[in-house]
Amino acid sequence: MKVQNKTEELQIKGKKHLSPVMTRVTELVIEKAHGAKFWTADGKEYIDFVSGVAVNAVGHTHEKMVEAIKKQADQLLHLGLNYGYYETAVNLAEKLAQITPGNLDTVFFSNSGAEAIDGALKLAKAATGRPAIIAFEGSFHGRTLGATAITASSSKYRSYYEPILGEVYHAPYPYPSQLPNIDEEDAEAYCLNQLQKLFELRVDPSRVAAIVIEPVMGEGGYYPAPSSFLRALRDIANDYGILLVFDEVQTGFGRTGKMFAAEHAGVTPDILVLAKALSGGMPLGAIVASRELHEKWPTAGHGSTFGGNPVSCAAALANISIIEEEKLVERSEKVGADIVKRLQHSIGHLPAIKEVRGIGMMIGIEFHVETAAAYVPVIKSKALEKRLLIMNCGVKGQTIRLMLPLNIDKDVLDQGLSLLEEVITEAVSIN
Ligand SMILES: Cc1ncc(COP(=O)(O)O)c(C=O)c1O
Structure with missing residues (x-):
């Protein structure tokens, strides 16, 4: 098969030589990252609400x-x-x-x-x-x-x-x-x-x-x-x-x-x-x-x-x-509380959602267990289409978890939250 570009080349090689035992939540080929954003090999920009699964507390590649x-x-x-x-x-x-x-x-x-x-x-x-x-x-x-x-x-x-x-x-x-x-x-x-x-x-x-x-x-x-x-x-x-x-x-x-x-x-x-x-x-x-x-x-x-x-x-x-x-512990407490308040107001009332909660910037949007499987995967893939990476957790996959960098830029935060509110509202009203 003729390889078209770097993205395809790396996807083919990865599929051939990396063990399939590990869950891979996207097929993206990521080239670089900074703050709460990353860029793929084909030049697309994404907002990252996962931070390497709560690793990059100060954002990607802090100087x-x-x-x-x-x-x-x-x-x-x-x-x-x-x-x-x-x-x-x-x-x-x-x-x-x-x-x-x-x-x-x-x-x-x-x-x-x-x-x-x-x-x-x-x-x-x-x-x-x-x-x-x-x-x-x-x-x-x-x-x-x-x-x-x-x-x-x-x-x-x-x-x-x-x-x-x-x-x-x-x-x-x-x-x-x-x-x-x-x-x-x-x-x-x-x-x-x-x-x-x-x-x-x-x-x-x-x-x-x-x-x-x-x-x-x-x-x-x-x-x-x-x-x-x-x-x-x-x-x-x-x-x-x-x-x-x-x-x-x-x-x-x-x-x-x-x-x-x-x-x-x-x-x-x-x-x-x-x-x-x-x-x-x-x-x-x-x-x-x-x-x-x-x-x-x-x-x-x-x-x-x-x-x-x-x-x-x-x-x-x-x-x-x-x-x-950068006083990020204090910022986590304050910004986390602001995010929870905003999400409680914007999506907390939706019948599919059981609770929006948070402790600092460890924030969860929990869906009712009975219907979580119908909504959460759709929300994740719709978010990815809009270039926002999110992840869920829970024994039944019931909680969308936000793991933002503690120093996330206000504009990026606002943009990411708006996208999230949009996809959640859309997904629960269509399904
Ligand atoms: C609470 C907790 N303990 C332990 C681990 C395992 O850490 P690692 O993946 O670095 O082995 C994780 C990873 O997600 C975790 O969330």
């Missing part, structure tokens, strides 16, 4: 980040933290110790969120000497086997690999629309009861190493756990000597209007897991815990060739300093 990456690449590309120390990793660990809550002051670096979750499970098991892990229905923690074992946002992530890890138990998450016949105001008490029941019927709490939770459910539907629920988990963990692990891979670094979602509840977890917006685009994850806890993890019990790569750490340092200098 200061690019400069820091280039400078570090000139100096040291890789050495490995098992060889010694280098500036970017040490300074980043110190910075994370300063900005994370409470006594969390010691860091293990990995390359991704899932890898950091796996490490956190290993740390919890090694430090407590206990075998069992409790996670929550609807939660997503990544694709490595350990992270897959505690993920319960869709059976498609687990079915081909069962049995996975030995002792993992799932308790319900206080996300009312996903609970069977439970009123919103009863959701939290129901979930705490179910957890207690789990302890009574399935696993004695003295055998539980960790309770792992996303303080705001991401992939499962963009729903924040009530602060009182997170505080209750803190108390339960304290009572039974269980380690509380917050997966803030998606919520960290200002996404929710606080530097970390844990701050909304005033809870310090024992282990905080970070990735995605930590480095704003370079591969990096982190397991942050107290010195005392890290010291219970026997030396050589874990490690990584690339974890804490000098360039990734330089990107993360630049990224965090941009978030601080």
